[in-house]
Amino acid sequence: MTQKVIIFDFDGTIADTVDALVSIANGLAVEFNYAEITSKELVLLRNLTSREIFKYSGIPLFKIPFLLKKVKGELRNKISELKPIPGIQEALLELKENGNRLGIITSNSETNVKEFLKINNMDSLFEFIHSGVTIFGKTTIMNNVLRQKQLKTQEVIYVGDETRDIESSKKANIKVISVTWGFNSEQALIKENPDFLIHHPQELIKVVKNIC
Missing domain, CATH: 3.40.50.1000 (HAD superfamily/HAD-like)
Known part of the structure; x- marks a missing residue:
């Protein structure tokens, strides 16, 4: 072979990591000015591409790298639970x-x-x-x-x-x-x-x- x-x-x-990432994203919603993800919305988001998700969220493109960096930092505290x-x-x-x-x-x-x-x-x-x-x-x-x-x-x-x-x-x-x-x-x-x-x-x- x-x-x-x-x-x-x-x-x-x-x-x-899906549940942990949703929890982190919701915790950052106010700071980055987007709506929290409900269970109903999560079903919708699962059917979208990455581009469609960010367009749906309304987050400006220039803020996305800062959001991703913050998410990775927050996830660090949850590694032992995953x-x-x-x-x-x-x-x-x-x-x-x-x-x-x-x-x-x-x-x-x-x-x-x-x-x-x-x-x-x-x-x-x-x-x-x-x-x-x-x-x-x-x-x-x-x-x-x-x-x-x-x-x-x-x-x-x-x-x-x-x-x-x-x-x-x-x-x-x-x-x-x-x-x-x-x-x-x-x-x-x-x-x-x-x-x-x-x-x-x-x-x-x-x-x-x-x-x-």
């Missing part, structure tokens, strides 16, 4: 044992990710972690990682839970596996036409094995 490099998103894909997505640890371990190389590209902070992985005994599974401020996509970071690691696009697979993960992967010419257990709804993900769509971490094993 050809060795593959499987790069994961962090929030919503490996770590169950749990892995059920079944993801077992799937990651099996992927690693099958000879695949694993990495993470995330818009969360490297500090947050490393602490979460250490707390949950997952820090030995990943070869690299790359973090960057990515409002609408991760294409630039993906291309930088491909170049730095001297990776061929055909041997790389990205795994993520948002529509922007699909868009970024396509722009970087790498295959993308979308997962339905994170932020964006299945319907929203399908609209962006990912290479694969899965509903449980264990499905990763079969999909990766079948990718040439």
